[in-house]
Amino acid sequence: MLFVSIRSCLCCGEGNPVAEVRAEMTANVWKVLVKAGDTVADGDTLVILESMKMEIPVIAEEDGTITEVKVAEGDTINEDDVIAVIG
Amino acid sequence: MSTTTEQLTSDTSLGEIVHQTLDQPTRRQVASAGSDDSRDPIHRLQELSDGSPLRLLAASDGAVSALGRLGDTACVMFATDPRRKGGAMGADGCAEIVAAYNLAMRLDIPVVGVWQSGGARLAEGAFGLDAVGTVFAAMTKASGVVPQISIVLGPAAGGAAYGPALTDVVIVGPDARVFVTGPDIVTSVTGEAVDAEALGGPDVHAKSSGLSHIRAATHEEAFARAREVASLLANVKKSAAPTTPTRDIAELVPTNPRRAYDVRPIVDALLDVAPTELHREWAPNVVTSLGRLDGQPVGVIANNPIRMGGCLTAVASEKAARFVRLCDSFGIPLVVVVDVPGYLPGRKQEADGIVRRGAKLLHAFAAARVPRFTVITRKAYGGAYIAMNSKSLGASRVLAWPTAVVDVMGSEAAVAITRRRDIAELPEHSREAGIARFAAEHSQLAGGLDRAVQLGIVDDVIEPAQTRATLASLLATCTPTRSREKNIPL
Numbered sequence: 001m002l003f004v005s006i007r008s009c010l011c012c013g014e015g016n017p018v019a020e021v022r023a024e025m026t027a028n029v030w031k032v033l034v035k036a037g038d039t040v041a042d043g044d045t046l047v048i049l050e051s052m053k054m055e056i057p058v059i060a061e062e063d064g065t066i067t068e069v070k071v072a073e074g075d076t077i078n079e080d081d082v083i084a085v086i087g
Numbered sequence: 088m089s090t091t092t093e094q095l096t097s098d099t100s101l102g103e104i105v106h107q108t109l110d111q112p113t114r115r116q117v118a119s120a121g122s123d124d125s126r127d128p129i130h131r132l133q134e135l136s137d138g139s140p141l142r143l144l145a146a147s148d149g150a151v152s153a154l155g156r157l158g159d160t161a162c163v164m165f166a167t168d169p170r171r172k173g174g175a176m177g178a179d180g181c182a183e184i185v186a187a188y189n190l191a192m193r194l195d196i197p198v199v200g201v202w203q204s205g206g207a208r209l210a211e212g213a214f215g216l217d218a219v220g221t222v223f224a225a226m227t228k229a230s231g232v233v234p235q236i237s238i239v240l241g242p243a244a245g246g247a248a249y250g251p252a253l254t255d256v257v258i259v260g261p262d263a264r265v266f267v268t269g270p271d272i273v274t275s276v277t278g279e280a281v282d283a284e285a286l287g288g289p290d291v292h293a294k295s296s297g298l299s300h301i302r303a304a305t306h307e308e309a310f311a312r313a314r315e316v317a318s319l320l321a322n323v324k325k326s327a328a329p330t331t332p333t334r335d336i337a338e339l340v341p342t343n344p345r346r347a348y349d350v351r352p353i354v355d356a357l358l359d360v361a362p363t364e365l366h367r368e369w370a371p372n373v374v375t376s377l378g379r380l381d382g383q384p385v386g387v388i389a390n391n392p393i394r395m396g397g398c399l400t401a402v403a404s405e406k407a408a409r410f411v412r413l414c415d416s417f418g419i420p421l422v423v424v425v426d427v428p429g430y431l432p433g434r435k436q437e438a439d440g441i442v443r444r445g446a447k448l449l450h451a452f453a454a455a456r457v458p459r460f461t462v463i464t465r466k467a468y469g470g471a472y473i474a475m476n477s478k479s480l481g482a483s484r485v486l487a488w489p490t491a492v493v494d495v496m497g498s499e500a501a502v503a504i505t506r507r508r509d510i511a512e513l514p515e516h517s518r519e520a521g522i523a524r525f526a527a528e529h530s531q532l533a534g535g536l537d538r539a540v541q542l543g544i545v546d547d548v549i550e551p552a553q554t555r556a557t558l559a560s561l562l563a564t565c566t567p568t569r570s571r572e573k574n575i576p577l
Contacts, residue, residue, distance in 0.1 A: 025395045026433055052428040053497055054396035055345045079435050 019062055021084045027051035029075040034084065038066045046084050047071065058083055105154065105161040105194060109140045125306070128166030129153075131201045131240070135164060135310045144187060149180025149208075152187040157199065157314040160321045163191040166201035169241055174204030176246050177211050181218035188225040197234040197321050199313055200254070205269075206245025219246035226253040230573040231416035234320035238309050239263040242283065252298055255413055255574055256316050256365065259289045259299040260309045293368045297406065300365040315363055319377040319384060323418045323567070326382045337551035340426070340464050342490065344497075349393040350374055350424060353464070357422065357555050362387065365410065370403040372396075375410040380422065381559035386414035389424035390475070398431035399448070399471045401439035408447035409577040411455055418569030420562055421459035423476040429469040429496070445474065447577055452480040454572070458565035462554055463487040463545070468496050478544045484561055485545050486554070493539040498526040501533070 027049035034046050040060045047058040047069075064086040071083050124130060128151040132141055136155040144152040144163070149172070152165035165187045167174040184200070191198040207215040223246075229235060230253070237251035242264040251257045251265070259265070266273075266287035273279050273286065285291070292299035301316070303309035334356040341348055354376055355361060362378030372395040376387045388407050390397035399407075414421050430436075430445055452459070452474070460483055461476045472493060476482045487493070495501060502525040503510065513521040532538075539545040549557050 025398075025431065026435070052396045052398055052431065053345060053500070054347055054392065054428055056347050056396050057393070 018067065019064065019086045020082045021046060021058060021060070021086065023049070023058075023077045023079055023081045023083055025049075025051055025056075026076070026078050027056065029071045029073055029077060030055060032069060032071065032073050034066050034069060036066050036068055040064060040066060040086065049077075060086060062086060105196065106156070109142055109154065109156060109161070124170070126169045126203070126241075128168045128201065131166045131306075132164050134306065135166075135199065135201060135238070135313060137310070137314065144190065145183045147179040147183045149174065149177050149204075150183045152183055154190075157197075157317040160197065160314075160317045161194070162197045162199050162317055162321075163187045163194070164199040164201070167204040167247065169203040172205070172208060172210075173242070174202075174247070175206060175208040175215075176204055176219050176222070177208040177215055178218040181215075181222050184222050185225045188222075188229050191233050192229055195233060197236060197317050198229065198254075199236045199238070199317065200250065202237060202239045202243045202247055202251055203241030204243055204247035206243075206247045216246075219250075222246070222250055223253060226250065227573065230255075230575070231412075231571060234317065234417055236313050236316055236320075238313050239265055240306055240309065242269065244269050248287075252576055255320070255416075256300045257292075257298055258301045258303055258309050258312050258316075259292055260303050260306050261289060263287075263289055263292070263299075265292055265298060295369070297366060297369040297402070299369075301363075302368070312363070316377070319363060319379075320413075320417050320419070323384050325563075326379060335552065336554055337488075340488075340551070344466055344492070347392045347396060350389045350391045350397070350426070353424060354378075354387050354389050357387070357424075357558065358385070366406050370400065370406040372398060372400060373403040373407050375406060377414075377419070380555065380562060383559070383562040384419050385422050385558075385562065386410060386419045387422045387424065388476075390427040390471075392426055392428075395431065396428050397426055398428055399441075399445065399474060400431045401436055401441040401444040404430075404441070404445040404448040404474065405577055408444075408451035409574075411448070411451035412570075412572065412574050412577065415451075415455040415457045415570040416572065416574045418457060418567055420457055420565060420567075421455070421476065422558055423459065423461045423482075425461055425463045425467045425472075425475040426465040427467055427471040427475055429471045430474070445470070448474045449480065451577075452476050452482075454570070455481070456568045456570045458483045458562070458568065460558060460561050461485045462558070463491040463493060464551070465490070466492045466494075466497075468492075468494055478546075483565060484547070486547050486549050486557060487536055487539070487545045488551050488554075489536070489548055491536055491545075491548075492530075493536065493545065494530075494533060498529045498533075499523075502526050502529050505529070 030050040031048040041063050044060045045057040049056045067087040068085040139156045141153040141155040207219045235254035236256045237254045238258045240260045241262050248265045264283040264287045289302050293302040301312050336356045339353050358378040362376035364376045374389045374391050506525045
């Protein structure tokens with residue numbers, strides 16, 4: 001269950017790499033299921049997008065803590081936009 | 088190499104003679120002749136053949152070639168020699184690779200190349216370039232005739248990058264660095280600062296460029312995967328003792344058509360054992376896997392709704408098109424599992440070439456001569472319906488589950504266009520009910536499975552639980568055919 005591209009950022013603190021969860025396609029944000037501070041595990045659903053009449057879950061690909069959620073329900077996002085940051 | 092080669096090719100029962108030859112101990116058998124140096128090409132060929140006997144064909148300055156077996160599959164194999172001038176390809180090494188290709192063509196067996204090479208030898212100048220060109224020509228001549236597998240274990244630049252790129256399946260190891268030219272020259276000619284891994288490491292080719300079909304975590308895994316692929320591409324006859332899956336396939340697909348899910352468990356459940364997925368990380372919205380169904384080799388193409396809703400994108404179309412041509416070239420029947428909301432529209436996709444690259448998939452299916460069977464599990468909309476091995480493109484048989492929908496688009500989306508004036512005239516409080524009524528009328532008239540069956544674009548409606556048995560029966564009774572088209576690296 002994957003829909004995210006994760007990019008490790010190497011410039012955000014020693015021993016504390018972050019992963020940016022990015023959109024693979026243009027979509028509407030239907031549901032946001034996490035908030036900053038939440039602990040998430042690999043496989044957890046973070047956000048559900050709506051595009052092409054499909055509900056498409058955005059899944060965490062690693063364990064960590066959500067440091068930032070950059071989208072809100074009802075937003076339209078484009079490919080490669082950052083959805084959330086996992087620290 | 089001459090004596091062995093002539094003797095092998097003078098008999099008509101070539102396959103049998105290859106195996107007999109490999110089992111006869113001779114001075115040319117090099118089962119224990121390799122050094123412990125993991126870069127030694129003989130050592131690498133021994134690892135590739137998993138210790139089964141090798142018959143040395145030639146060992147020149149730059150490459151070693153041998154006849155051997157990958158599992159039960161007789162193969163010609165060669166490895167560049169990174170211990171000499173970084174494995175750079177000179178006239179001698181190139182001539183040896185061309186000779187290996189010629190032998191494989193005459194014996195009608197696969198060729199497997201193990202690569203670690205800096206490309207054409209600088210000291211040989213244009214002579215070296217010409218030699219590398221003859222390797223490319225030999226590879227292209229063999230394309231679609233015998234399976235070609237490449238394993239890249241280290242840096243492979245220039246000619247050593249395009250060599251693997253011309254072959255059917257490319258496996259990259261953890262140290263593979265494949266590029267037109269390395270980071271030092273990149274920096275000196277353009278000013279771009281980049282390291283070898285960021286330029287042409289496994290991540291680049293597994294996820295972005297699509298050069299790599301399989302990414303292996305170790306050299307051992309790379310060799311094991313090559314043996315697996317050689318067996319799947321070369322042994323197209325039914326094999327014995329399939330394992331019968333027990334999983335209930337219907338429960339793997341959500342009934343709500345808006346709900347996403349991973350299609351790979353369905354592909355697994357249809358096949359005997361876990362399939363060999365190609366391009367797993369590249370364009371994951373379509374899955375392309377080689378495997379066996381009831382012992383019969385198949386190539387499976389499946390939309391994967393968990394990624395981008397399973398839409399066909401520019402890159403996914405190209406990936407699927409190349410897979411169709413691979414299977415068509417080697418007589419591997421296709422099973423196409425369809426659940427597709429459409430070609431993904433939008434500015435990014437248009438710029439990526441959704442039309443130009445999408446056309447490749449239409450062309451690949453329409454031209455394919457190999458038996459090809461479609462299963463529509465949930466929905467097949469629009470141009471993507473046509474592209475996913477529709478009857479109109481020559482599918483051998485189209486099956487659909489009872490709840491499947493075939494249409495230009497979803498019925499509510501369709502009536503929003505065709506009945507927009509009627510909808511606008513409806514009072515607000517009854518608009519939703521009106522749209523539902525129009526949609527139902529539309530389904531009855533234009534979409535719906537019954538209509539698709541009437542038109543003959545769906546041959547059979549089957550229960551999900553019957554899918555594997557139905558496909559097994561179709562595969563058992565179809566006439567084996569293959570195209571003689573080349574497998575151009577689309």
